[in-house]
Amino acid sequence: MKQNTLILIALALITLLSGCREDSFFLDSENNGPMPENLYEITVSGFVTDEDSNPISGAEVSLVTDMAVTNEMGYFEVTGLADEQLALVTVSKPGFFKGFRTLVPSQSKTAKNRTRIRLIKRIATTSFESSSGGSATIGDKSKVTFQANSIIDSQGNAYDGPVLVYSHYIDPTVSDIDQYMPGNMMARDSQEEMAILQSFGMINVELESVTGEELNIDQPATIEVEVPPSLLSNAPATIPLWYFDESDGLWKEEGSASLNGDVYQGEVNHFTPWNCDVAEVVTFIEGQVVDGRGVSFVKIRVTDLATGAVYNAWIDTDGFFAGVVPQDTELLFEILGFCGDDDVLFSSTIGPFAEDLVNLGVFDITNNNDLTFFSGLLVDCSQMPLTSGEVYFNLPSLGYYQQVSIDDDGTFNALIPSCGMAEILVRGMNLANGLVSETISVIPDGQSVVLETIEVCIDVSPSLGSIEMNLFDLGVFAEQKLFDNCTVSINPNNNLGQTSYIFRYYELLPPVNDTITYFWLLEDANNDINNPNWVSASLFYSPPASAENSVYNKYTPGSIPFPTITVDQVANTTGELMIISFDNITIGRRTNNPDGLNDYTSFAGSNITITAVRDQ
Numbered sequence: 055m056k057q058n059t060l061i062l063i064a065l066a067l068i069t070l071l072s073g074c075r076e077d078s079f080f081l082d083s084e085n086n087g088p089m090p091e092n093l094y095e096i097t098v099s100g101f102v103t104d105e106d107s108n109p110i111s112g113a114e115v116s117l118v119t120d121m122a123v124t125n126e127m128g129y130f131e132v133t134g135l136a137d138e139q140l141a142l143v144t145v146s147k148p149g150f151f152k153g154f155r156t157l158v159p160s161q162s163k164t165a166k167n168r169t170r171i172r173l174i175k176r177i178a179t180t181s182f183e184s185s186s187g188g189s190a191t192i193g194d195k196s197k198v199t200f201q202a203n204s205i206i207d208s209q210g211n212a213y214d215g216p217v218l219v220y221s222h223y224i225d226p227t228v229s230d231i232d233q234y235m236p237g238n239m240m241a242r243d244s245q246e247e248m249a250i251l252q253s254f255g256m257i258n259v260e261l262e263s264v265t266g267e268e269l270n271i272d273q274p275a276t277i278e279v280e281v282p283p284s285l286l287s288n289a290p291a292t293i294p295l296w297y298f299d300e301s302d303g304l305w306k307e308e309g310s311a312s313l314n315g316d317v318y319q320g321e322v323n324h325f326t327p328w329n330c331d332v333a334e335v336v337t338f339i340e341g342q343v344v345d346g347r348g349v350s351f352v353k354i355r356v357t358d359l360a361t362g363a364v365y366n367a368w369i370d371t372d373g374f375f376a377g378v379v380p381q382d383t384e385l386l387f388e389i390l391g392f393c394g395d396d397d398v399l400f401s402s403t404i405g406p407f408a409e410d411l412v413n414l415g416v417f418d419i420t421n422n423n424d425l426t427f428f429s430g431l432l433v434d435c436s437q438m439p440l441t442s443g444e445v446y447f448n449l450p451s452l453g454y455y456q457q458v459s460i461d462d463d464g465t466f467n468a469l470i471p472s473c474g475m476a477e478i479l480v481r482g483m484n485l486a487n488g489l490v491s492e493t494i495s496v497i498p499d500g501q502s503v504v505l506e507t508i509e510v511c512i513d514v515s516p517s518l519g520s521i522e523m524n525l526f527d528l529g530v531f532a533e534q535k536l537f538d539n540c541t542v543s544i545n546p547n548n549n550l551g552q553t554s555y556i557f558r559y560y561e562l563l564p565p566v567n568d569t570i571t572y573f574w575l576l577e578d579a580n581n582d583i584n585n586p587n588w589v590s591a592s593l594f595y596s597p598p599a600s601a602e603n604s605v606y607n608k609y610t611p612g613s614i615p616f617p618t619i620t621v622d623q624v625a626n627t628t629g630e631l632m633i634i635s636f637d638n639i640t641i642g643r644r645t646n647n648p649d650g651l652n653d654y655t656s657f658a659g660s661n662i663t664i665t666a667v668r669d670q
Contacts, residue, residue: 096159098143099131099371099457100169104150107453110173113147125483126490127446129457131166139338140240142303143169148520148665149536151176151222151258156237156303158338158367160374168351168368172233176260178218178524181531185214193223195280195317196257204273205261213269218524218531220260224327226253227282232366236298236327239365240378241305243294243333250378251296251305251331252363254289255279255318258327264524264661274321279330281316288361289313290332295320298327305329332361334380337407341414343373343389347427348469351456352399352419357386359403382406389417392454393424393473426498428468430505432460432482432491439464440510442485451476472498484510519631519666521559523609525641525657532657533643535609537561537572542625542632542666546581552589553578555632557666563606568598574611583624603648611662612640625668636662 098117102110102124109128114121117134124130132143136159145153150173157167182188187202198221205213224235232238236258239251257279261269281289291313296305311320311330318330343352354367354375360383367377379385385405391397399419428447432440443460447470458468470478475497482491491510496503519540525533540559557574573594580587593610617639625632641660645653 093135093137094163095133096136096141096163097131097133097166098141098157098169099129099166100143100155100171101128101455101457102130102145102147102153102171102173103128103453103455104173105175107172107450109455110147110150113145113150113173116144116146117141125488127455127457127481127483129444129446129455140303141167142237143171144300145171145173147173149176149522149538150174151220151260152300154236154298154300154303156240158240158340158376158378160340160370160372160376162370162372162374165370165372165374167370170230170233170368172230174222174234174258175536176220177536178262178531178534179221180219181216182219183215184217188217188219190219190221190259192221192257192259193280195278196223196255197278197317198257198259199276200271201273201275204271204275205269206272207263208268208270210272212272213263216264216531217269218262218264218534220262222258223280224256224258225282226255227284231364237303237305238378239305239331239363240303240336241296241307241331241333244307248336249333250336250365250380251329251333252358252361252380254281254285254293254330254332256327256329259325261325266663270324274323275325276319277311277322277328278314278317278319279311279328281313281318281330283316284362286316289318293318293330293332295322296329296331297322297324298329300326305331307333335382336378337381337409338376338378338411339407339414340374340376340411342416343369343375344416344418344420345373345425345469346418346420347425348467349373351392351469353390353392355388355390356404357388359384359386379405379407381408387414389419391424392449392452392471393476397471397473424472424474424500425469426472426478426500427502428466428470428480428496428505429502430466431507432464432466432484432510433507434484435489435509435511437507437509440482440484440486443510444483444485445508446481446483448479448481449473449476450479470498472500475499480505480508482508482510489513519559519664521557521665522663523611523641524661525643526659526661527657529659540664540666541669543669544625544632551579551581553581553583557664563598563601563604568600570595570597570601570606570608583621586619586621588619597646601646604646605648606646608644608646610642610644611636612642625666628668630668632664632666632668634664634666636664 102113111126113124115130115132117132120134122130122132141157143155153171153173155169180190184205187200189199207213241249243249295309299306311318356365367375369375387404389400432443445458445466447456460466478496480494491508521537523535537559543556546553555576561570575592577590578586579589618637620635623633641657643655
């Protein structure tokens with residue numbers, strides 16, 4: 055480890071912060087929980103990616119009532135009101151479960167708070183008839199079982215019909231759990247006291263009708279939540295259940311579960327994310343990390359040495375961090391770089407704490423990290439320096455992203471992890487028009503890299519829209535297929551006197567994630583979208599050469615005369631959304647096999663919803 059060379063400026067043996075913070079935490083004597091004192095404006099910045107660390111563009115990021123949208127790099131900045139204790143960031147993107155991040159804002163009110171959020175694909179895992187009930191397996195061993203006639207619609211009325219189940223399991227032992235899980239480990243127990251949790255397993259379950267209406271339950275459902283093997287020896291026989299409250303970003307205690315083998319089993323009365331946890335009394339901690347060459351983007355990890363539970367915090371753009379840890383236990387405090395889980399820049403045991411708020415002091419890591427100093431200049435297409443722009447650094451081998459804003463003269467400076475001379479991809483962006491530069495590949499030397507002039511002239515406006523195909527086999531849900539983007543070109547009065555609608559959507563195929571492009575052509579003989587006469591449909595697709603020797607599926611919608619087609623929204627001009635749905639449609643799934651033995655399966659009675667951005 056590198057901590058031997060770290061210079062600790064002021065740790066003061068982990069003393070209680072008293073009077074150092076203008077708007078400090080204070081505790082309500084009735085419930086021993088932090089209560090808001092003053093609301094103030096904060097900025098939260100960060101990246102939204104999928105489970106494979108690919109940037110997600112077009113995701114809506116909200117902070118209370120304020121909202122921003124991620125750009126092509128998955129980056130966002132959102133400014134809104136928060137109190138001293140909590141700030142809840144919510145991320146929404148069609149085709150993904152919502153992402154939630156609960157932050158303890160740092161003491162620097164002028165700095166940007168930082169975070170990372172990974173969204174999990176929202177895929178229907180099974181279906182059942184509400185009249186008979188059913189069950190859904192989640193991951194390897196987790197499960198949820200529904201009673202017959204227990205489903206209600208969004209208005210609380212009894213629902214009768216097919217129920218789609220969207221679900222996933224969250225393993226609390228993964229190293230980047232803070233990017234996946236809803237909120238953080240902060241909670242409020244049944245006595246309304248603040249607590250910090252140690253999780254033994256989480257699940258997220260959402261219910262939906264085949265038309266997309268949100269559903270829930272009005273009778274208890276049984277959940278079974280798998281306990282990871284590494285936690286099983288410490289798992290109590292009975293454990294409280296906690297649900298995630300989307301209104302304030304805290305986990306709330308409700309009910310309990312019993313250990314049965316390696317799963318916890320209990321009953322729940324509604325569906326939000328559920329968590330099996332042991333609660334501890336909470337201590338708020340804060341501190342600062344400094345670097346003589348600038349602010350390094352590092353992460354704080356605190357491990358409970360008694361239980362192995364891990365708690366994380368990110369430093370802000372001034373180097374400050376804030377978070378929560380359990381009281382009355384010894385903790386391992388670490389400052390992490392981004393060159394893997396073993397990139398520990400500093401390590402020390404701290405605690406036990408009996409106080410409600412502790413200041414950890416200042417840590418100097420100037421001589422204790424493997425960083426490369428980057429500098430350069432962003433210019434526009436006329437070679438004039440940009441006045442508003444950003445530079446993005448990506449270490450693809452590590453799934454690491456960092457954003458740096460340019461100065462008014464177009465110049466930038468950044469400290470980026472070298473990670474043993476791993477490839478770094480650099481790209482500039484013009485905030486005035488969204489144009490970007492070519493991607494520059496750099497092998498860092500651990501010292502400095504001058505990129506000189508970077509021209510920012512490429513239009514990479516994102517393709518928005520989505521396609522959702524729900525495949526049914528003899529009335530039984532079989533599979534769901536999602537496409538993340540879709541555009542539509544509308545050409546009135548073609549050579550046959552018909553209006554044609556050309557939907558384009560894309561999919562990445564192995565082995566190198568090249569793109570297969572689909573073209574779905576619909577033609578309307580009436581030339582009237584409000585009263586169409588669909589006369590023909592054709593689907594074309596063009597797989598990349600790199601997929602020639604790979605196994606992949608192609609999904610082909612059936613002929614037009616048979617399904618029920620509903621136009622839910624008309625796109626009259628470029629940039630507007632067209633929404634169209636197909637019910638009772640036949641979808642064919644053809645598997646491409648390199649050996650030439652192509653399998654074909656037909657799914658009658660399926661449905662498709664298309665949301666497309668008009669590009670012509």
